[in-house]
Amino acid sequence: MPLNFQDVGVVVLAASVFLFLKRKNKEKYALPPSPKGRLPLLGHALQMPTSHGWFAFERWGKELNSDIIYLDAAGMGIIVINSYQMVKDLFDSRSAIYSGRSSFTMVNELMGYDWTMPTLPYNSKWKSQRRLFSKYFSASNTPAYHPRVREFTRLMLPKLLASPEDFITHIKHMVGAAVISMAYGMPIRAKNDPNIKIAQDSLDQVLEAFIPGRYLVDTIPWMKYLPKWLPGTGFFEDARRGRETMNRLLDMPFADAERHIANGTARPSLVSMALEEIRDMEDPKQIQDAILELKEVASVFFGAGYDTTHATITNFILAMTLFPEIQAKARKELDTVVGSDRLPDLSDEEKLPYLRAVLKEVVRWRPVSGIGLPHLSTEDDVYNGYYIPKNTLIIPNQRGMLFDPKIYPNPEEFSPERFLSPDGLSHNQEVRDPQTIAFGFGRRMCPGFHIALSQLFLSAACILATFEISKAKDEEGNVIEPPLDVAAGITSHSLPFKCVIKPRSQKTKELIQSAAADYEA
Template sequence: MATFSNSTLPLAALPPLLSLGSTSTTTTAVLAALVAAAVLYAATSKKQKGPLPPGPPGYPIVGNLFDVPKSRPWVKFAEWTEQYGPIFTLKLGRTTMLVVGRAQPAIDLLDKRSAIYSSRARLIMTSELVSRGLRMTFMPYGDLWRRERRLLHQLTSPAAASTYEDIQELESTQLVRDMLNTPQEYWGHCQRYAGSTIMNIAFNKRANSPKEPAITRMRAVNEYMTKTAVAGRYLVDSVPILKYVPEVLAPFKREARAIFNETLSLFQSHVDDVKKNLAEGRDSHCFTKYILESQKAYQLKDEEATFLAGAMYGAGSDTTADGIATFMMAMITHPDIQARAQAELDKVVGRARLPTFADQPDLIYCGAIVREILRWRTVIAGGLAHASTEDDWYNGYFIPKGTVVLPNHWAIHLDPEVYPEPEKFNPDRFIKDGKLVGTKYSDVGHHGYGFGRRVCPGKHIADRSLFIVFTRLLWTLNFRPAIDPATGKEAPPSVDAFSEGFSSHPLPFTARMEPRGEWVKDVVEAEWREREHELEVAGK
């Protein structure tokens, strides 16, 4: 029996996060800023041009700030969707937030009116201080974002994504081999696969273990960054005037500077390695090579190009690892679905080789599992907030310029009118007449990659990763609940116990993960020997 732990890997050396502090000087400055903010609020509040969508009542000045739970707010938002309708308003201090809990208004606003709903909510700590406006995920909609997005589109289109399939087959071969040898280290194997795949695609580097610096340092700076994006953690995000407090009185600014310097230094070291390889005549099929080649054409400064290359790790590594962990939990808790997928694999692939991307058109049920995982337990359950850049009207309601628009994936994916019995894990909802189908709102049946112009640019690469990993794990292993020693009965993990934060994965659980037969190890070892030879030839 393997015990699975989702504990964080050791972080790279980095100055410790600085406390917000409680000195009298800092307290006085904060209180003064709060008073100034309250006066400014009263002086600059404008009369609304029309009614906002309904929402929970709030308090003067602070609005609903104290109504939004810090733990799993998307669940509470889903309850408010049932109470107030498909869109509802929250007032968070001076900020107006429109929470969208159904697919139709999300598409109407974020897709069809993307010209005015493609900016980002202002995250002073994460975007302006920690990233200095260079991290594309949090960048406001503007010229720099559009230029970077056009470049990324060239690198992540379906045709471009297919060129990385060899990398994903290589890394997934090591993943299933690692799982056969040390299943108790499951979480590390998920992290290694996701991290090494992204590093290989971005920088032509890979990691043989989850503890190699190639991914541990990248994971460290990404974790520091994502922690700063937690809503309510930093007062400066609610009281923007604090951004102008001198650094000597603002520990959060010293913290941000330390994180930025470490991040830029690390990203730059990887970019420099690619430059060195190219200068020495070694080919590097990776994002960074093409970003460097296109830098002048897209008018990117050195730091902009460096962050565009480096931030790919944060955008794709954690979410991929989280998705794989969610898949394993789903298979453990749904043995009938697991058995049906394995039967399809035995029929299409057989037992003499691992599944490949060439099998994808015939693995319909396995493809439906990928879609249902992304629908049932979306990795970014709360969605990523957009921001409007113009006043707008929708269904008789006024949406002011600067409104934060949050598509709540949790509520959207649990809409019973679109997904009958939405809490049930049911891949069959995406199969009709032997073919994969979507919904009337999405060709792929879910909205896990976001909406409009802010949709995840790496979605084609991510889909390929999930397909090859899910099918190879199902081909290799049986996933079963652990046995409770006190009762002698199976004890499956909870399907509702998930981590919190920017993306989420199942909390630690125990399970039995065992080879499906003796033939498995022989096939996996033979495949790995071929891959090792390819790595030796490539010098990796």
């Protein structure tokens, strides 16, 4: 039965009352406290840190005596959270409205990375990509990733033996080769493998574009409509190069993988296993969509884990350089549990509580994701008496949480013992595991964190078992102290540093060569 005018009037009146009450309800709650210096139109845009943002966020939190702060960046609402419990309350307990992502004009629109799992909004495409990855690389499916982690770790050791001064290069190649192998199943041996190079080029361009303040078009999106000949529009050329790299990243390694599969030289991988199922599909459109999704997930595999994993392993080398007494203690545990007749393996991890504590402390002491990618609120909300508007960026200050003195006393100190029980045989359950912070939160938590942790553990264990690490000296015999600062960027890389990495004995040299020979034949 059609509505009459009276019915329409009732509906309009009810809607008006609802909106009025909703607006009045918002007025009861204030936004979280903000730093001073907010300007008309620009807000806090000129105060937004362009590097090492976690320090500014910590400082503002202390000045305002609040673990939650609000920033207005030229009309864009940003909330920074310095409290682990607050982040858990929002990203876990209220994940339905705090799992979104904002669209980044430069990366998503101009460079074309509007398909990557880390930057996708919480939608059906994101869920489908996540399911595809988890189907083949769940934490419980260790046969899918443990063998590759073991192989490429053992292949790295002879490189460290031959040119220890290039340790960062060797670590990068180990992590990149393992990830490419798991994703595409191609043999990766050459130092300058083109598939690793294209993945690295893509990652470098994206991470550069994500640096806050790097491109004004992210703050003023309408600039994307400006003529390309105008001064100040050089970002268009960067975007063009980025889009070219993105297209090569999607197509080049996938085409190589298909050739190896056709030639019978491919190893089991995400691509080979998924293609077997795609071949059983009959609908051409379904096949086309499935192949595109497979290309996207395989491409993201590299970027999502490579940068943070090799940075963390490098931080482990830095810690061992700076703290020889901790290095010696971890090595003694290894010698006791593993012995000297074989290399450590992933099955040894549970029997090495001190080394595990060392690695937890590495993750806490040198967090490679100081703030990570912001979440986006998809609905209005009220939390702890504060109003959080829809479409607000929510930045978890991970570095601030990992240096919270209430949770980690003397946070600047490198102390693995903080994670051990009084008897030193297990994890101290009263101290928060930093891995629950370092890999993200809620539904956006890194899906491949277990692979990264496996690479971190085995590389650390094998390096300690076979090498001794110490500070380098200059030509005059003076000790060279490694710098403790980190490079600016989304990922907090240690600044380049020198150290001495030498084999423990002739026996360990032979052990390294013997273990690697099993994979080089």
